[in-house]
Amino acid sequence: MNYLKLAPLNTHICNHSLHTGNSIYFDADKGADWVDIKRAGLGLSSLQELKHDKFTGIANFVLNQRFDLRIAPEQTARLKECGLAINGHEHLSKNDKNEQEAVFGAGQAYFEKGRLTVINNNAPAFCPPGLGESGGLQYMQQLQEGFEVAGGRSLSGVSYESFNYETQETQKAQFA
Numbered sequence: 001m002n003y004l005k006l007a008p009l010n011t012h013i014c015n016h017s018l019h020t021g022n023s024i025y026f027d028a029d030k031g032a033d034w035v036d037i038k039r040a041g042l043g044l045s046s047l048q049e050l051k052h053d054k055f056t057g058i059a060n061f062v063l064n065q066r067f068d069l070r071i072a073p074e075q076t077a078r079l080k081e082c083g084l085a086i087n088g089h090e091h092l093s094k095n096d097k098n099e100q101e102a103v104f105g106a107g108q109a110y111f112e113k114g115r116l117t118v119i120n121n122n123a124p125a126f127c128p129p130g131l132g133e134s135g136g137l138q139y140m141q142q143l144q145e146g147f148e149v150a151g152g153r154s155l156s157g158v159s160y161e162s163f164n165y166e167t168q169e170t171q172k173a174q175f176a
Contacts, residue, residue, distance in 0.1 A: 005102040012125035014082040047151040054114040062092040063105030069150035120161040130164035136143040
């Protein structure tokens with residue numbers, strides 16, 4: 001399969017040299033507006049950890065070009081240096097050289113007591129195609145492949161909520 005690659009939009013790029021793909025480092029003198037430490041992790045997790053911890057809530061994810069699923073429970077606080085969420089798609093998509101790179105997937109995953117219930121394409125940093133758009137079905141299939149590889153199990157029964165960024169409409173489907 002030729003995979004659909006999504007590049008970050010120019011308005012959603014973090015070029016801050018201390019905001020890496022694993023941690024956010026703060027200037028000790030400047031700090032951050034929401035935390036008083038020099039380093040903060042992105043809260044990276046795995047599907048297995050979220051299941052084990054019986055996590056309930058929303059997690060942001062990216063599926064990078066190596067098919068590694070980078071997932072972290074959502075934090076809404078924004079960093080004053082770049083204006084982006086600490087574990088938003090922009091930071092999750094950074095590679096080992098601290099550069100944002102194109103991804104095969106990005107969105108949000110919803111969990112109830114550790115059980116994955118819904119995956120969506122809500123990732124304004126990449127604007128993934130929705131169902132009914134060119135590449136929308138392929139995108140859903142890429143997400144399914146990535147989550148099944150990362151979690152070691154089928155997504156059968158998990159819902160997919162697809163948002164069309166042009167029409168602002170949502171479509172619902174089920175993974176098979």
